[in-house]
Amino acid sequence: QQQVKQSPQSLIVQKGGIPIINCAYENTAFDYFPWYQQFPGKGPALLIAIRPDVSEKKEGRFTISFNKSAKQFSLHIMDSQPGDSATYFCAARGWGGCTSYGKLTFGQGTILTVHP
Amino acid sequence: DGGITQSPKYLFRKEGQNVTLSCEQNLNHDAMYWYRQDPGQGLRLIYYSQIVNDFQKGDIAEGYSVSREKKESFPLTVTSAQKNPTAFYLCASSDGANTGELFFGEGSRLTVL
Numbered sequence: 001q002q003q004v005k006q007s008p009q010s011l012i013v014q015k016g017g018i019p020i021i022n023c024a025y026e027n028t029a030f031d032y033f034p035w036y037q038q039f040p041g042k043g044p045a046l047l048i049a050i051r052p053d054v055s056e057k058k059e060g061r062f063t064i065s066f067n068k069s070a071k072q073f074s075l076h077i078m079d080s081q082p083g084d085s086a087t088y089f090c091a092a093r094g095w096g097g098c099t100s101y102g103k104l105t106f107g108q109g110t111i112l113t114v115h116p
Numbered sequence: 117d118g119g120i121t122q123s124p125k126y127l128f129r130k131e132g133q134n135v136t137l138s139c140e141q142n143l144n145h146d147a148m149y150w151y152r153q154d155p156g157q158g159l160r161l162i163y164y165s166q167i168v169n170d171f172q173k174g175d176i177a178e179g180y181s182v183s184r185e186k187k188e189s190f191p192l193t194v195t196s197a198q199k200n201p202t203a204f205y206l207c208a209s210s211d212g213a214n215t216g217e218l219f220f221g222e223g224s225r226l227t228v229l
Contacts, residue, residue, distance in 0.1 A: 009156060032216040043120070043206050043220030044159070089158060093216050102216065106158040 004092050006107025013080055014115050021075045021110045023090035028071070030092040032102070035064065035075050038087040038109075047088070048075070080114045087111050118143045120221035122207050127226050129194075129201070137192045137224045139207035145219070146212040148190035152176060153204040153223070162205075165190055166212065194226060202228045 006023045013019045023033075034049035050057045050064040050073065057064045061078040077084055090107040123138045141148065150162040161174030165184040179198025184190055190209075194201045204225050208218040 006158070034216050036218075041222070043208070043222050044218075045220065046217050049216060103161065103164075104216065104218065106160075108156055108158040 004090060004105050004107045006090050006110060008110060009108065010111040010113070012113045012115065015081060017080050017114070019077050019080055019084075019112055019114070021088055021090070021112070022072065023074065023092075023107050024070075024072045025092050026071065027092070027094055030094050030105075032093040033064070033066065033073050034091050034093075034104070035062075036089040036091065036106075038089065040086075044087075044089060077112075080112075082114045082116050085112055085114050120207055120209055120219055122205075122221035122224050125222065125224060127224060129226065129228050131228055132196045134193055134195050135201075135226065137194070137205055137207075137226070139190045139192065139221060141188050141190075141207075141209045141219075143209055143211075143219060144187070145209035146187070147210045148184065149208045149210070149218065150174075150180070150182065150190070150192045151206040151208065153206055159206065162192065201226055 004025045011019050035047045036044035037047040038044040048059045048062050050066050052068050055066050063076045066073045088110045091104045093102045093104050095102050121140045129135045147166050149164045151159040153159050160176050162180050163182040165171035168187050171182050171184050181193045204223050206223045207221045210218050
């Protein structure tokens with residue numbers, strides 16, 4: 001199963017709060033889990049990524065927590081700011097059939113709003 | 117500056133017309149992709165190309181066509197066979213060595229009237 005399920009669909013927090021976005025997957029062959037951030041009217045950009053042999057990765061205020069046994073991973077944003085308001089996509093990379101192409105499957109996206 | 121350039125940014129089309137969206141990259145990336153973005157559905161892969169003169173169907177290729185005659189260009193044609201073409205279209209590229217990091221353009225919003 002190639003799906004990645006993301007929740008919640010939208011999230012509103014106050015400045016300084018810690019929004020958490022969750023993703024779940026079925027395919028145990030996925031080997032790379034990036035998060036993308038998209039501002040209105042722009043294309044997504046890579047924010048942070050993790051591999052399944054690591055349980056946590058932190059870059060600045062952004063942290064990915066990864067639970068391999070549960071097949072879940074989540075994004076935490078510490079001390080959230082209004083400038084973090086954006087759409088966030090989780091993704092997972094799988095390798096299909098006889099090709100060498102590592103295909104990304106994206107979650108449905110989460111619209112985050114951080115109020116001042 | 118290196119990056120992905122998509123044009124036009126906004127496009128209106130009448131039903132029954134084909135339309136071509138342009139995508140150019142100067143990152144010297146081998147791989148290029150087209151995604152469709154609809155609210156609540158994430159990004160869905162339309163076509164991808166790992167090398168010049170070769171491309172593969174993604175998950176939702178019906179009603180779309182592409183070409184890859186040059187490394188830096190990967191245009192997408194939305195044909196009249198696409199039943200629900202109104203969407204935000206994103207082009208991306210990646211270094212073939214690491215297909216986990218995609219570099220996206222700013223997108224083209226197509227509206228069918």
